[in-house]
Amino acid sequence: MVLATNALVLLLTVSQLTCAVYFVDVNSPKASDANPGTAELPFKTINRAAQLVQPGDVVVVKAGIYREHVRLTRSGKPGAPITFIADPPGSVILTGADPITGWERVDGNAPIYRVPWKHRFVINRRPDGSLVEHHPDDERHKLWGRAELVIVDEKLCLPALTLDELRVAWRRHVEAVKSGKPSPVLQPPLPNLGGPFAGMFCADTKNQWLYLWLADGSDPNSHQVEAATRGALFGLSPWENRDGVRFVHVRGFVFRHAATFPQRAAVWLHGSDNLLEDCIVEEMAGGGVLVHGAMRRCVIRRCGHTGGGSAGTNFLNEDCVWEGNSWKPIDRGWDAGGFKLAWAKDGVFRRCVFRRNGGPGLWLDIHVRNVIITDCTFWENEHHGLFVEISRDITIVRNLFVRNGIGIVGKVEWPDWGIAGLTIAESQNCVVVFNTFAGNKDGIALREQGPRPLKTDDYGVIPYHNRGHVIVGNICAFNRGYQLALWYDNGFFGWHPAERDKFKTEAAYEAWLKANPDRVFDPTKVGMVIDRNLYWGEKGQKLILYGVPWRPKHREFNDLSEWRKATGFDQQSLIDDPKFVNPQADDFHLLPDSPAHHLNAGRFGAG
Template sequence: MKKFGKILLIGLSLGLGLAIGNVQTPAASAAGTEYYVATSGSDSNAGTSDAPWKTLQHAADTVPPGSKVYVRGGVYKEKLKITRSGSASQGPTVFASYGTETAIVDGTGLSVSGNEGLIELADVDYVTIQGFEIRNFTTASKNAVPTGIYVHGAGGFINLSDNKIHDIKNTATPTGKDRLGRDAHGIAVYGTKAPASIHNLTINGNELYNLVLGSSESLVLNGNVNGFAVTSNLIHDNDNIGIDLIGFEGTAPTTAYDQVRNGVVKGNRVYNNSVRNNPSYKSDDNSAGGIYVDGGKDNIIEQNYSYNNDIGVEIASEHAGKTTSNITVRSNVIYNNRLTGIAMGGYDDERGSTVNSKIVNNTLYKNDTLDDGSGQLLVQYDTRNNVIKNNIFVASSTDVLIYNGYTQNSGNVVDYNLYFAPGGSSGANWTWKDKEYTGFPTYKSGTGNDAHSLFADPKFVNATNGDFRLQSSSLAIDSGSTDNAIIGTEDIDGEPRVKGKAVNIGADE
């Protein structure tokens, strides 16, 4: 009887403890341990595979550095904010969908307060987010900014991989002459401190789509971000910019650190991103770049496909007196974009400049699908000491290859390119330093550009079906200048440069 009574008393105490929240959950054990979360779990469990926790937030607040948190398939209608780091010695703290299952973090019905991520990493190091579907984080409130994954502050060794992010939306009505107040992001990384940066950042293999962004971007790095790789992502069907590297917006507290720098954007496929149905822009605006560097420096854009956007790739600065500098754009395939293939320089004379950058070994094909004459390369306000070599430019029906409507253009080297246009050599059109030239010989003699360049059909294998490899009879083969920016790199297909007696012109070696 006494024994039975004691057991009953313990059971009663546990029941009361659970009811009033006084019983501590089992302590997480040594670093490197695996923990589990499942929709059928309980946060009073031990977090094992047989007794999983229920919420992502409980796991984030409990596990020691270096733990692996496996999240079983199902829908988790909660926000996750991670403020605890992994470590160099224990390894990263990993949050990942379990096996072949998909854990869905769903924001349906959740409010958005200020700049907020459905998954948020604040001032952390050594954290990995992998294999989640992140969706339905929306607001109709002006100046609230919903984001799929939001990283901010300072920190390093952060890995965001293999996530599917969609239906992150701000549907507020923009106001004022600049149509502001409507913003959202799929992935946003904001380096908001100085000198401490966000560094050793990897964003790989994610898919971002069906995002309603207003004035903002699908995937953005902004401020004090120093050292990153944005690779092999699929970004499509959004209503603004695909990938953006930003400087000079005041995101970092010190101007000297307020630039995204020393990174690579490689192997991404970016398409169908346009502002044409976005109420934050005028109906005739076509400013959504597939890949955009706005005020960044010392970055490489390579081996990407960018098509059916407003602009294929843009390297520019929106801030007067500020420069985008030392950007290398190489071995990309850029085609069928609405306004132009590559744009550089400030978009008007109240903006900044593009300097000391290289646009080399790209293939640009029939951009300017709007037929407004912006051509394959749009050279805008204040471009200085840039190199434009070894590119294939194939004009749209406008026959415009390069359009440069500003005279603030100095020290730029344009050579060893291959041009082609429907109107032939005599009908092709270039504008340089605000002067128009029709015909390839006239353009060369009038500008001094392209002394070693060619005008010929590049003979792609099947451009209509997106195959921009060169046929063996193409004059682009072995006809380029082996610039230092291309030696030892790879072409669009991962083939090594250089194979023949000289580098090929275009993205294919």
């Protein structure tokens, strides 16, 4: 805090030489947006300052709760950013929620209350003119794809679609409580992700009522009830401001409780060369944040959908934490995780933590390229720790992957194959070196269902499939399934059960493969290097999978000699206990006599 205060003094001193410094203080009795924005006569809202700032200006926001949307459209310049600073850091809460009072009880036995509700969050309009209030626009997401959010005594409430559903849920809740059982309707969608929940609500946007019941049946008027009334908190979306902003720095804020949809952020700093630093982004209904530029020392947690982060071109995520995001059951095959980014390039993730997120911890999907992921940890995510899909030139070095995909935050639903600490799917030229994989569903997995042709601006049409990977110097130990798994659902390993009706005989299938060589990927002939890795498994844990179990030519290997003969891979690798210091206490450093030192392998063994 002293360092932060000293930095603020220095920044203000420099800025005062040539640029304006504006003050905002929601709690000051003198605050008004008609003021000049000085320390003595501050603005009431941050948005007022945002409409005045010029390159080099600084906005100092004093402690308090700010219930507004800062609609920033102005940009800074190189060497003269526009800067928003919370003073002191962490004391400024920018929220999308407002207090809701004046609840009246609804007729009936259930303690359901209501208030007038004029807010309607719309993401699109259908061809027939009807409004879309959930995303994606399908039956599966009619409930969980909505943007409403209700908070009671700082705890979230679960949603229902209709008043009738709310009544049914109350009856089930009461019956369980009377019998001494946990409420079946106030459980998180995934057993250990999300919650606890204070009650259940329903937004009837057609008749303009907000309904609510609380877990103890009490009157909401005796509680602090808030509901999200704003769909964004800072900045404008690309649909409102296509080019975004540049050279905008934001430091020390807490952003929470916006009515966001899946794939929509509450904090928008898209454009380029922006910075979000020492901030918390939490408990949004859907998405959290999007920055084009850099994020440092930020925490992104408990967002209903993906937390978001820094992406675009020339991006940096450093010392950030993603935890408990994607707790809503949005389709995991569509978009999920702590952070998912697509079409991004030239970026770095450094010393970041991805912990207990729904879906993958981090998902790079669709032509993400030239990205380095280093010194990060991936803990207990629902699916993969890190999922690289249809991407290229990704460097994954000195990371730790622990207990991903094994059901800690909920059982992984089918299709559950190919889930691992790290899964690389239909991608190329990835470097995976000096990482440690312990206790995951699988350690390292390569998934192949290619080719997956993709038209790109920089490389033309890429037939994406696994090729050119370097997987060297890793420790894969105690993973529940395989330490290394090549999940190749590919003709090289024989025909798929679904293809038997089409081809009738294996000879006919083999003839088709010869006529379509681009459909056959021999893992040993696609320029991959796999070597100097350390493998170890306990009883029941397998070493290596080669091909998928439903294709007849797949194989499993539990010693390296046969694996080497079959593939040529892992000529200098070992099977041996890595001798972690204390894996039961999650200490994966290496004892002095660990064989990993000889291989220069693992997150803590590489010199």
